[in-house]
Amino acid sequence: MELLNDEYYMRLALQLANGASGQTGVNPVVGCVVVKDGRILGMGAHLKRGEAHAEVHALNMAGKDAEGATAYVTLEPCSHHGRTPPCCDRLIAEKVARVVVATTDPNRLVAGQGIERLRANGIEVTVGLLQDEARLQNEKFNHHIVTGLPFVTLKTALTLDGRIATRTGHSRWITGPEAREAVHTLRHRNQGIMVGIGTVLADDPELTTRLTVPGVHPVRIVVDSSLRIPPGARVLNDASPTILLTTERADPAKERACIQNPGVTVIRCGDGPSVDLKLAVSELGKREIGSILLEGGGALNGAMLQAGLVNKLMLFYAAKIVGGEGSPSAFAFEGPAEMSSALELERIAIERYGDDWCVTGYPKPS
Ligand code: AOF
Ligand code: ZN
Numbered sequence: 001m002e003l004l005n006d007e008y009y010m011r012l013a014l015q016l017a018n019g020a021s022g023q024t025g026v027n028p029v030v031g032c033v034v035v036k037d038g039r040i041l042g043m044g045a046h047l048k049r050g051e052a053h054a055e056v057h058a059l060n061m062a063g064k065d066a067e068g069a070t071a072y073v074t075l076e077p078c079s080h081h082g083r084t085p086p087c088c089d090r091l092i093a094e095k096v097a098r099v100v101v102a103t104t105d106p107n108r109l110v111a112g113q114g115i116e117r118l119r120a121n122g123i124e125v126t127v128g129l130l131q132d133e134a135r136l137q138n139e140k141f142n143h144h145i146v147t148g149l150p151f152v153t154l155k156t157a158l159t160l161d162g163r164i165a166t167r168t169g170h171s172r173w174i175t176g177p178e179a180r181e182a183v184h185t186l187r188h189r190n191q192g193i194m195v196g197i198g199t200v201l202a203d204d205p206e207l208t209t210r211l212t213v214p215g216v217h218p219v220r221i222v223v224d225s226s227l228r229i230p231p232g233a234r235v236l237n238d239a240s241p242t243i244l245l246t247t248e249r250a251d252p253a254k255e256r257a258c259i260q261n262p263g264v265t266v267i268r269c270g271d272g273p274s275v276d277l278k279l280a281v282s283e284l285g286k287r288e289i290g291s292i293l294l295e296g297g298g299a300l301n302g303a304m305l306q307a308g309l310v311n312k313l314m315l316f317y318a319a320k321i322v323g324g325e326g327s328p329s330a331f332a333f334e335g336p337a338e339m340s341s342a343l344e345l346e347r348i349a350i351e352r353y354g355d356d357w358c359v360t361g362y363p364k365p366s
Contacts, residue, residue, distance in 0.1 A: 220242040
């Protein structure tokens with residue numbers, strides 16, 4: 001009976017966390033539910049980096065009644081002084097009797113110490129309930145906190161024959177409105193959105209989040225090895241930030257012109273003819289961009305895949321075939337000689353969006 005109850009409340013905590021997805025920056029999403037005698041006393045979610053953690057919101061709501069209660073938390077309560085005081089100390093101070101944790105915190109400043117401290121103070125702790133869901137929910141945070149690199153999700157719309165445009169370059173639209181709306185949700189859920197200069201030159205996109213409900217805009221990241229971006233490009237001329245990734249070879253005068261626009265940053269990555277993508281991604285990670293939606297053309301997608309910098313793929317297939325000898329493919333890279341060396345995906349999921357399908361997968365480690 002207790003296990004069933006536990007699962008019910010942990011699911012609720014996961015839902016609370018999910019509601020804040022996309023608005024916590026490099027921080028995880030976390031939900032907390034405080035329960036006593038079959039009654040929910042407090043609920044909370046971490047809503048913004050630098051502001052209260054989930055446990056604090058839920059305990060504030062529960063007030064004095066938290067004594068003797070059970071707290072359900074989707075992530076191990078923190079034990080460190082970060083931007084806010086440790087949550088485990090607060091749970092101890094409120095005399096909570098039991099804490100149910102979905103998964104441990106991979107942040108090395110916590111990493112099991114939160115659980116240890118709760119136990120050392122006589123609190124019963126259960127760990128691992130709905131762990132897989134909880135880990136998946138924070139896959140971006142888990143990657144960034146451990147590697148210092150952003151979690152890169154490659155997203156593309158493509159025809160069944162793997163093309164992203166017709167032989168004339170025409171591409172509007174491959175997928176229908178439902179899939180395109182889903183992409184705007186993905187933009188909201190990533191801190192950065194990355195494209196190649198080819199996309200900017202061809203479409204002059206805004207690269208913002210346009211949803212039926214308001215969303216958070218990601219930082220626009222343009223890979224532009226020789227700063228070919230035109231001064232009038234939309235991504236340079238609105239209030240949202242844009243990062244241009246270029247090389248040491250780019251003309252300093254062009255850089256000066258670009259950074260005249262407020263919100264524009266230029267990062268030089270390597271002195272080769274094209275941007276050193278490994279270096280670029282690590283620079284972005286250092287600037288606390290913990291997640292990137294890669295919406296490249298075939299060349300950038302291919303280069304990022306080849307460099308092993310893609311963590312997840314979301315491929316929106318339309319039931320269309322365009323053929324054409326030169327029509328651009330979603331992945332332009334040399335590719336292996338043997339089928340046995342193809343890049344394989346694992347943990348595949350397929351979802352339907354209107355008339356289209358999204359195939360999600362993760363590159364198999366080679
Ligand atoms: C929790 N509950 O709701 C969250 C936790 O800089 P701070 O103070 O926001 O701390 C961020 C770190 O705290 C983050 O890297 C992760 O380890 C943990 N996040 N922990 O107990 C929460 N958001
Ligand atoms: Zn905390």
